[in-house]
Amino acid sequence: xxxxxxxxxxxxxxxxxxxxxxxxxxxxxxxxxxxxxxxxxxxxxxxxxxxxxxxxxxxxxxxxxxxxxxxxxxxxxxxxxxxxxxxxxxxxxxxxxxxxxxxxxxxxxxxxxxxxxxxxxxxxxxxxxxxxxxxxxxxxxxxxxx
Amino acid sequence: xxxxxxxxxxxxxxxxxxxxxxxxxxxxxxxxxxxxxxxxxxxxxxxxxxxxxxxxxxxxxxxxxxxxxxxxxxxxxxxxxxxxxxxxxxxxxxxxxxxxxxxxxxxxxxxxxxxxxxxxxxxxxxxxxxxxxxxxxxxxxxxxxx
Numbered sequence: 001x002x003x004x005x006x007x008x009x010x011x012x013x014x015x016x017x018x019x020x021x022x023x024x025x026x027x028x029x030x031x032x033x034x035x036x037x038x039x040x041x042x043x044x045x046x047x048x049x050x051x052x053x054x055x056x057x058x059x060x061x062x063x064x065x066x067x068x069x070x071x072x073x074x075x076x077x078x079x080x081x082x083x084x085x086x087x088x089x090x091x092x093x094x095x096x097x098x099x100x101x102x103x104x105x106x107x108x109x110x111x112x113x114x115x116x117x118x119x120x121x122x123x124x125x126x127x128x129x130x131x132x133x134x135x136x137x138x139x140x141x142x143x144x145x146x
Numbered sequence: 147x148x149x150x151x152x153x154x155x156x157x158x159x160x161x162x163x164x165x166x167x168x169x170x171x172x173x174x175x176x177x178x179x180x181x182x183x184x185x186x187x188x189x190x191x192x193x194x195x196x197x198x199x200x201x202x203x204x205x206x207x208x209x210x211x212x213x214x215x216x217x218x219x220x221x222x223x224x225x226x227x228x229x230x231x232x233x234x235x236x237x238x239x240x241x242x243x244x245x246x247x248x249x250x251x252x253x254x255x256x257x258x259x260x261x262x263x264x265x266x267x268x269x270x271x272x273x274x275x276x277x278x279x280x281x282x283x284x285x286x287x288x289x290x291x292x
Contacts, residue, residue, distance in 0.1 A: 049230065049243060053199050053280035057243075057259045084195065086263065086275065088234030095241065095263050097195060097203075097276060113203045115261055115278045117232065117241050129232065130243060132261045132278050134199035139285040 017087040021094045021118045024126045029080045035072040041065045044128050045119060051132035078102040080114060092120040093129075100133060112136045163233040167240045167264045170272045175226045181218040187211045190274050191265060197278035224248040226260060238266040239275075246279060258282045 024043070031039035041064055044050075050058040050067060058064050072078070080100035087094040096118060101111045114133035118126050170189070177185035187210055190196075196204040196213060204210050218224070226246035233240040242264060247257045260279035264272050 051243070051259050051261055051278075051280060054283060054285045056282045057245075086239065086265070088236050088239050090234050090236030093232065093234050093239075093241075095239075095276060097197070099203075113197045113278075115197055115263070115276055117261070117263075119232070130241060130261055132197075132259075132280070134197060134278070134280050136202045137200060139200045 017091050017094055018085045021087070021096060021126055022082055022085060024118065025080075025082050025096055025098075025116065028128075029078075032068075032072065033077060033079050035075075035078075037065065037069050037072055040068050040072065044131070045121060048128055049130050051130070053134040074104055076103050076105050094118045094126075110135050110137060163237050163240055164231045167233070167242060167272055168228055168231060170264065171226075171228050171242055171244075171262065174274075175224075178214075178218065179223060179225050181221075181224075183211065183215050183218055186214050186218065190277070191267060194274055195276050197276070199280040220250055222249050222251050240264045240272075256281050256283060 028040070028043045031043075041061065044061065044064055046061060048059075048061070048064060050064050052058065052067060055067075058067055078100065079102075080098055082096045082098035084097040085094055094117075096116045097113065099111065099113050101109070103109050112133055112135040114131070116128050116132075117130035119129040121127050174186070174189045177189075187207065190207065190210055192207060194205075194207070194210060196210050198204065198213060201213075204213055224246065225248075226244055228242045228244035230243040231240055240263075242262045243259065245257065245259050247255070249255050258279055258281040260277070262274050262278075263276035265275040267273050
């Protein structure tokens with residue numbers, strides 16, 4: 001019975017972690033969809049890394065803020081949804097994979113996928129520590145006019 | 147002393163996990179650099195997901211093999227190096243972030259970054275379960291001729 005109890009607690013912990021990060025990620029998509037730069041950037045840990053396509057890795061909060069300010073300023077809507085969660089048994093980190101869709105202000109639509117690493121912080125809050133995403137669509141040059 | 151011992155064991159475990167995944171990743175870069183498709187694909191778990199830029203997510207081993215066969219067939223060299231490792235305290239998963247560089251057969255060079263999730267399998271071997279990467283360079287259309 002002890003073994004069973006330990007397994008049951010472990011499964012419950014995994015399930016709690018998965019739900020916590022799914023909930024946080026859903027909130028994140030909502031604030032990004034509302035184009036709120038500050039609230040969007042607040043989901044990143046202080047030491048977060050963002051790996052955007054066609055640009056070098058960004059490893060500072062001001063750099064991440066600039067990236068989101070530019071992105072949210074150029075689009076009319078964005079949303080994403082997690083499709084896979086892999087939580088560590090120790091309950092302090094989880095990897096989320098999912099798909100996004102967005103519409104630029106000029107009407108151009110994009111869709112793609114992402115991989116986010118979430119880490120439980122010292123205060124118990126979940127923050128994104130690594131964020132990477134890329135389009136599903138064929139590459140187009142940055143200067144292309146539609 | 148018990149607390150100290152537990153912490154010491156935990157740190158040693160983290161360090162062992164980090165070294166194990168770094169070693170596996172270094173071997174992976176070598177077999178890819180030798181353009182060995184089978185050995186390269188063998189580093190993925192059966193249920194691995196690859197998130198390539200400008201293409202949909204690939205979630206099957208045959209799909210992943212096709213991706214690498216095309217990629218390794220079009221380049222003359224590729225290598226990568228992990229710069230950050232985040233290992234779960236429970237020791238069964240780790241996230242690696244690093245940079246890659248490659249040269250296509252036509253001489254075009256590319257460099258970029260990646261995020262790999264590694265998971266310890268039932269047989270104790272480490273395999274890549276999620277792999278995503280993107281170029282640091284500005285987007286160019288797929289039909290562009292150099």
